[in-house]
Structure formats: structure tokens, C-alpha cells
Amino acid sequence: EIVxxxxxxxxxxxxxxxxxxxxxxxxxxxxxxxxxxxxxGQAPRLLIYDASNRATGIPARFSGSxxxxxxxxTISSLEPEDFAVxxxxxxxxxxxxxxxxxxxxxxxx
Amino acid sequence: QVQLVxxxxxxxxxxxxxxxxxxxxxxxxTSYDINWVRQATGQGLEWMGWMNPNSGxxxxxxKFQGRVTMTRNTSxxxxxxxxxxxxxxxxxxxxxxxxxxxxxxxxxxxxxxVSS
Numbered sequence: 001e002i003v004x005x006x007x008x009x010x011x012x013x014x015x016x017x018x019x020x021x022x023x024x025x026x027x028x029x030x031x032x033x034x035x036x037x038x039x040x041g042q043a044p045r046l047l048i049y050d051a052s053n054r055a056t057g058i059p060a061r062f063s064g065s066x067x068x069x070x071x072x073x074t075i076s077s078l079e080p081e082d083f084a085v086x087x088x089x090x091x092x093x094x095x096x097x098x099x100x101x102x103x104x105x106x107x108x109x
Numbered sequence: 110q111v112q113l114v115x116x117x118x119x120x121x122x123x124x125x126x127x128x129x130x131x132x133x134x135x136x137x138x139t140s141y142d143i144n145w146v147r148q149a150t151g152q153g154l155e156w157m158g159w160m161n162p163n164s165g166x167x168x169x170x171x172k173f174q175g176r177v178t179m180t181r182n183t184s185x186x187x188x189x190x191x192x193x194x195x196x197x198x199x200x201x202x203x204x205x206x207x208x209x210x211x212x213x214x215x216x217x218x219x220x221x222x223v224s225s
Binding site: 032036043044045046050055056089091097100101102 | 144146153154155156159168170171204206209210211212213215216217218
């Protein structure tokens with residue numbers, strides 16, 4: 001089973017700052033990596049798929065990069081609504097099995 | 110617009126089973142996999158399994174093998190997740206999510222509480 005490790009567990013930043021979130025896989029997942037944002041009491045929302053493609057309606061300040069085992073979600077300039085928990089998720093080739101990282105909480109400093 | 114509407118909250122006793130439904134609208138139900146993900150209070154997301162609504166094929170996380178069953182009724186565009194032999198650790202919000210490699214649409218979540 002592929003394990004995804006996210007770092008840091010908590011990131012404290014101020015609005016306007018740049019956020020860099022990391023997701024590392026225990027073995028290569030090619031580009032089958034997605035990022036989600038979750039706010040309290042809400043379902044997760046897809047931000048990035050296939051490592052670097054923004055989902056529909058996602059602002060350009062969100063970007064994803066990486067391949068293989070190391071991935072990054074970058075928020076170029078934090079808006080107040082960006083403070084939330086972020087999860088990465090991977091899909092293995094066959095059989096299709098999925099795992100999530102443990103999450104990074106992005107909090108206001 | 111794409112919508113996934115789940116059934117309401119459930120309270121179950123240890124050892125019982127629960128069946129959660131997920132009704133799809135706004136797209137062709139058989140064209141996209143349905144996945145189930147759960148989240149215990151204050152915890153992260155845990156993937157449980159997937160189902161292809163067209164073929165009925167399923168794949169389950171090893172942790173849930175033998176306890177979870179995912180089915181569908183294509184005539185009413187509804188997917189189901191049944192979890193048996195419930196224990197207190199199964200208390201969580203259960204989500205259905207649409208997609209294969211990634212999940213662009215999610216249900217609102219169903220709280221399942223397991224308590225004696």
C-alpha cells in the first residue's frame with residue numbers, strides 16, 4: 001500500500017503570504033496525485049488533479065507541481081478563505097486503490 | 110448541476126449494519142465511478158472503496174474487506190454503501206464522491222454514530 005506523508009502538519013501564515021505544502025509518496029504514483037481543500041463542516045473540494053491541473057473554478061493562486069514521489073501545492077498569496085485543511089490523494093495503477101495523506105492544517109498566524 | 114445527495118444520519122448499536130445511500134443527479138450515473146470516503150471527528154480522510162455503476166465492479170480498501178459492500182440501483186441513479194459488524198471506531202461522517210482518479214463531486218456526508 002502506498003503511503004502519503006504530508007508536511008508540515010500545521011502551517012501558520014498571514015494573509016498575503018505564500019504557502020507551500022508538501023506531499024511525499026512511499027513509492028512512485030506517476031502523476032496520479034490530487035489535492036483537496038476542506039473547511040469545517042464541509043465536504044472536501046477538489047483543487048488540483050493529475051498533480052498540476054487546476055479543477056474547474058479554482059483560482060489561479062493555487063498551483064500544483066511534482067511527479068513520482070514528491071509533490072507540492074503552492075498558494076501564491078493567501079486569502080482569508082484559504083485557511084483550511086489540505087489533503088493529497090493518490091491512485092495506484094491496478095488494482096485501483098486510493099489513499100489520502102494525513103492532511104496539513106493551514107492556520108492564520 | 111452535478112449533485113450527490115446522501116441519506117440522513119444514523120445511530121446504530123455495536124454489531125449492527127448500516128446502509129448509506131447516495132443519489133446522483135445532473136449527469137449520467139453510469140458514466141462515473143462512485144467512491145466512499147469516511148472521516149472520524151477531528152481526523153483525516155479515509156478511502157473505503159470504489160464502485161463502477163455501469164458494471165457493478167467494486168474495489169475495497171483492505172481494511173474494510175469482508176465488512177463493506179457497495180451496490181447500486183441504476184434505475185434510480187443511487188449508490189449504496191453497507192458496512193457490517195459496526196464498532197465504536199466506525200463512528201464517522203461517510204461521504205460518497207464521484208470520479209475515478211480524483212473526486213470532483215462529493216455528497217454532503219452522512220453521520221453514522223455507533224453507540225450502545
